[in-house]
Amino acid sequence: NDAPDPAETIFALSTAPGRAGVAVVRVSGPRAGAALCALTGRAKPPPPRRAVWARFRDPASGEALDDGLALFFPAPHSFTGEDVAELHGHGSRATVRALLDALAALPGLTPAEPGAFTRRAFDAGRLDLTAVEGLADLIDAETAAQRRQALRQMDGALARRTEGWRDRLVRALAHLEATIDFSDEDLPEALLPDLLADVAALSAEIAADLAASPRGERLRDGVHVAVLGPPNAGKSSLVNALARREAAIVSAIAGTTRDVVEVHLDLDGFPVVLADTAGLRDAGDVIEQEGVRRARARAEAADLRLVLLDGGAADPLDPAVAPLAADPDALVVLNKTDLRAPSALPALGTGGRRPLGLSLETGAGFAALLAALTDRVRALAEAGAGSPPPLTRARHRHALADTVASLDRARAAPLPELVAEDLRLAARALGRVTGRVDVEDLLDVIFRDFCIGK
Ligand code: GDP
Numbered sequence: 202n203d204a205p206d207p208a209e210t211i212f213a214l215s216t217a218p219g220r221a222g223v224a225v226v227r228v229s230g231p232r233a234g235a236a237l238c239a240l241t242g243r244a245k246p247p248p249p250r251r252a253v254w255a256r257f258r259d260p261a262s263g264e265a266l267d268d269g270l271a272l273f274f275p276a277p278h279s280f281t282g283e284d285v286a287e288l289h290g291h292g293s294r295a296t297v298r299a300l301l302d303a304l305a306a307l308p309g310l311t312p313a314e315p316g317a318f319t320r321r322a323f324d325a326g327r328l329d330l331t332a333v334e335g336l337a338d339l340i341d342a343e344t345a346a347q348r349r350q351a352l353r354q355m356d357g358a359l360a361r362r363t364e365g366w367r368d369r370l371v372r373a374l375a376h377l378e379a380t381i382d383f384s385d386e387d388l389p390e391a392l393l394p395d396l397l398a399d400v401a402a403l404s405a406e407i408a409a410d411l412a413a414s415p416r417g418e419r420l421r422d423g424v425h426v427a428v429l430g431p432p433n434a435g436k437s438s439l440v441n442a443l444a445r446r447e448a449a450i451v452s453a454i455a456g457t458t459r460d461v462v463e464v465h466l467d468l469d470g471f472p473v474v475l476a477d478t479a480g481l482r483d484a485g486d487v488i489e490q491e492g493v494r495r496a497r498a499r500a501e502a503a504d505l506r507l508v509l510l511d512g513g514a515a516d517p518l519d520p521a522v523a524p525l526a527a528d529p530d531a532l533v534v535l536n537k538t539d540l541r542a543p544s545a546l547p548a549l550g551t552g553g554r555r556p557l558g559l560s561l562e563t564g565a566g567f568a569a570l571l572a573a574l575t576d577r578v579r580a581l582a583e584a585g586a587g588s589p590p591p592l593t594r595a596r597h598r599h600a601l602a603d604t605v606a607s608l609d610r611a612r613a614a615p616l617p618e619l620v621a622e623d624l625r626l627a628a629r630a631l632g633r634v635t636g637r638v639d640v641e642d643l644l645d646v647i648f649r650d651f652c653i654g655k
């Protein structure tokens with residue numbers, strides 16, 4: 202059984218390990234207050250949520266270990282919902298080790314497993330699953346847009362939306378159950394058509410959020426951009442130039458262009474995973490063929506394709522390259538404009554577009570390319586503040602897709618009992634988003650809404 206034992210008091214370093222001005226050690230569980238007292242020599246914990254200065258001592262030997270602040274958060278007004286103590290000491294390996302060793306020696310205290318504090322907060326009903334995920338994303342956020350999205354989910358935007366849908370569904374189900382149970386009495390006959398219209402509206406609303414769903418996952422994982430083009434067009438030079446920009450998160454350049462090389466960029470707050478690919482052409486040797494195969498796979502998986510044409514080639518739009526440049530969704534760039542102007546190329550594809558001009562040699566066009574790339578990335582990843590909260594995980598998408606499928610089955614079901622069964626399945630699927638799966642509150646709704654009193 203994996204379920205944590207709530208009688209156990211757990212402790213862990215909550216700040217990043219290493220060397221820092223301050224380190225926070227957190228203790229949660231019934232013995233948290235006693236642990237605080239044991240290390241600080243206090244007779245009782247400090248007043249709730251009030252920081253007090255203390256010298257931390259080894260309870261066994263009395264040796265001074267460190268000094269700092271101690272705080273006590275009595276249940277249920279704490280992160281985990283249990284008694285929580287925090288010791289804010291100095292952030293060296295030695296002080297942290299000494300505090301952790303002293304806590305481990307106390308009776309009833311156990312080192313926390315990863316995620317154990319948040320697990321307790323979830324078990325205590327203080328956080329739903331989407332808030333747990335938002336918190337995890339906030340801790341992992343690397344760009345401003347990721348931070349905003351994570352904070353919004355942590356604050357409950359997605360939970361409120363799915364719980365709102367679930368409430369509507371449970372209410373509809375309650376009315377339906379009532380007509381089934383009391384159909385020969387005084388409940389309205391014409392309930393079913395109205396109810397099915399509500400179900401159709403709900404299904405359409407959820408389906409609309411699902412249709413917009415790639416945005417949230419893109420912002421969380423990074424917008425994947427593949428740089429494609431013939432050998433020698435300047436793909437590696439471009440990826441390097443972008444990675445050298447100030448805001449680049451990492452320049453993880455390794456291997457050769459025969460493989461796929463990824464660079465992580467921060468474009469105006471939006472995370473981008475930029476992949477340099479092997480030149481696309483009819484490859485000779487086996488290794489090069491493999492590179493081309495990977496480049497094609499990468500191009501298919503990418504959210505955006507940046508096609509780089511070689512202005513130094515005899516024909517920058519030769520038959521191997523022309524189909525890439527004709528992709529209406531691609532950002533097409535002609536490099537080496539120091540050698541050939543974009544106006545010297547025929548218009549691309551159907552739209553009569555000209556490629557963006559670029560010379561990595563002189564730097565001409567680089568700022569405009571960066572701006573165009575940022576605009577495209579923003580459009581792919583942005584969920585406006587007024588828009589529905591984005592779905593940030595495949596898990597959300599699957600649960601909502603199951604919900605829509607059940608709702609649509611309900612609409613086609615021939616008997617009220619079967620409609621009810623599908624609505625129940627839809628409510629269960631919705632409940633998976635926040636981690637609440639029961640439908641037991643159905644009865645409460647019946648009695649609250651109907652006052653049947655029989
Ligand atoms: P890749 O094969 O597409 O990755 O191309 P590379 O980035 O390796 O560049 C191929 C060659 O083109 C290198 O010798 C670069 O120095 C050169 N090159 C890249 N950009 C420019 C440019 O804007 N103008 C000129 N004249 N040469 C360039």
Ligand code: ZN
Nearest residue numbers: 436437438458
């Ligand atoms: Zn290259």
